[in-house]
Amino acid sequence: MARRFQPQMATGNDLLEGDVVYFTSRGEWSREIGDAALALNPEAADDLLARASAFPNQVVGVYLVEAAIDDEGRAAPAHFREVFRTRGPSNYPQHGRQAERSDV
Amino acid sequence: MYDYSDFDSAFVRERVAEFRDQVERRISGALTEAEFLPLRLRNGLYLQLHAYMLRVAIPYGTLTARKLRQLAYIAERWDKGYGHFTTRQNIQFNWPKLRDVPDILEALADVQMHSIQTSGNCVRNVTADHFAGAAADEIEDPRTTAELIRQWSTDHPEFSWLGRKFKIGISGAAHDRAVIRSHDIGLRIYRNEAGEVGYEVMVGGGLGRTPMIAKTVREFLPKADLLPYLEAILRTYNLLGRRDNKWKARLKILVHEAGIDTVRALVDEAFAERRAKMGPVNPALLAEIDAAFAAPVFEPEVPVPPLVGAGLRSWVDTNVSPHRVPHYAIVTVSLKPIGGTPGDVTAEQMRLLADIAEEYAHDELRISHEQNVVLPHVPRRNLVAIYDRLKQAGLATANFGLISDIISCPGMDYCSLATARSIPIAQGIAQAFADLDQQRDIGPLKIKISGCINACGHHHVGHIGILGLDKAGVENYQITLGGDGTETTAIGEKAGPGFAYDEVVPAVERLVGAYLDLRREPGETFIEAYRRLGAAPFRAALYPDEARSDAA
DSSP, rough: OOOOOOOOEEEEEETTEEEEEEEETTEEEEOOOOGGGGGSSHHHHHHHHHHHOOOOOEEEEEEEEEEETTTTTOOOSHHHHHHHHTTOOOTOOTTTTTGGOOOO | OOOOOHHHHHHHHHHHHHHHHHHHHHHHHSSOHHHHHHHHTTEEEESSSSSSSEEEEEEGGGEEEHHHHHHHHHHHHHHHEEEEOOSSSSEEOOOOOOGGGGHHHHHHHOOOOOTTTSSSSSSSEEEOOTTTTBBTSSSTHHHHHHHHHHHTTEEEEEEEOOOOOOEEEEEOOOOOOOOGSSEEEEEEEEEEESSEEEEEEOOBBBBSSOOOOOOEEEEEGGGGHHHHHHHHHHHHHHHOOOOOOOGOOSHHHHHHHHHHHHHHHHHHHHHHHHHHOOOOOOHHHHHHHHHTTOOOOOOOOOOOOOOSSHHHHHHHHHHHBBBTTTEEEEEEEEOOOOTTTTTTTEEEHEEEEEEEHHHHHHHHHETTTTTTTEEEEEEEEEEEEHHHHHHTOOOOOOOTTSSSEEOOOOGTTTTTTTOOHHHHHHHHHHHHTOHHHHHHHHSSSSSSSSSSSOOTTTGGGGSSSEEEEEEEEEEEEEESOOOBBBTTTTTTEEEESSSSSGGGHHHHHHHHHHHHHSSSSSSSSSHHHHHOSSHHHHHHOHHHHHHHHHHH
């Protein structure tokens, strides 16, 4: 049986800064995972990746990640690698995105 | 210390200018990412999980105070105030911005450093024994050979686009501290029965997905034949090595598939041709390089103050090794404070180490593949002063060679290739064995941790190796036992099923507990006990439930 489709988000790294970024429903890139657009079916995922890939001189290494939706409807990455990308290195809480946010 | 020639300086400056232009063209969009990627990798610039990472070469691990201060400056000016020493004697900066990288490279060139060939499918930074020039058991300083190879291999047109990366390691001592049998080419300098100094040449070693111990391709190679012989090996590999599959493209696979005898015959054939064309290594050049690595002028022996205090004495017992000059010592500064990140050093600590090297240790430092800093030439009378200065900076952990002196790759805290985290596992183990008296009781024990099968953390040659994997979306850790990275190289054996993240530290505690119960006497080390007893009793400790059900 085919695995049930999981919602997807598009992510990559900022060309100049290297920061982790997410593609938003407004068609822009954001450092906030909360802004990430969600694709809810395979066709939408293909479309999301195509639109996100249209900024080759702004964001590099664009790919799709699976999202899990929590009880309050917020999207978070399903895989631990992607969870780490939303935070920063676990050995230095003062570095990376976790340093700027209180919710991680 | 080898100083750049005018040629070296001009070459590095030109390379910086070239990369500055490439970065500008990438930012303007004139270069695509696909075009830029191999260019940035050739200059050591990676894009990691959270940011770019710049890997800077520290040839044969040798630094001066001036160079180390410049690394501190770079860490503060363009990064987040720290650096990470790697198992290839490189330093990595974890947070540079793309626009700043050309300026960083310029700052490196100011002190005769660069990041060329720290990545990509080329001959990588040549590594050597970190006790080179100082070890009591040394036949010859391996750095002369390492520098010769650096000059020959840098931007070598024929070997700039190999099938895969290519690693060379060199030891000039009886005891192998440079893991030479885990390199594509390992060179052991020794004196033969006729009294001549030359090389035992080993090929096809490597860790990674398919760990292999290098095989001897040439028992004794005269020194003058080194470059034509290396060129013959590289040429054979470059022509015959596979390129169809990234995982099969290393020299070790060619040696394994074709067999060492076939490889030897091919290399010999190529060697005859290369030697005729190239001639022997220019003795004048060799003498010039040799002179650059001449030992410092050792000071005369003076009375040494008594070592007062338990902390100082433990540190001297553990972190100080014999020097070839009896009133000198080799000091290993541990970058493994309990609970810290293996191999990490702050800009402030770098400056302190530079000051100490300058004031007390003939202005020389080394970076070891075990991610520590070495002061190779220390008059024994300075040990007390050095210890006091290190202690104030949190750098006097007396754990060199002990269970908390762990090699760890950056793992999934930084690396985009990682399949699991390494650093917190290392931190957890060190904390579980925080008591240094207990560590000394356990004795020499090498734990090495990699966060993926590429094995940057050398887990295959750890007495206890730990490999982090992604098992169905969850971090899972495989434990290997009995590995050894010295002259008695052995690849560790997989102990059994993997462990969840939270289970790794207790598993290591059980292993160590079993060793303490099983050892014949306190002097029998973990690896000796393992060799005597085999894996079974250690497996039983790792998997107690299984042992119980077998007994039932």
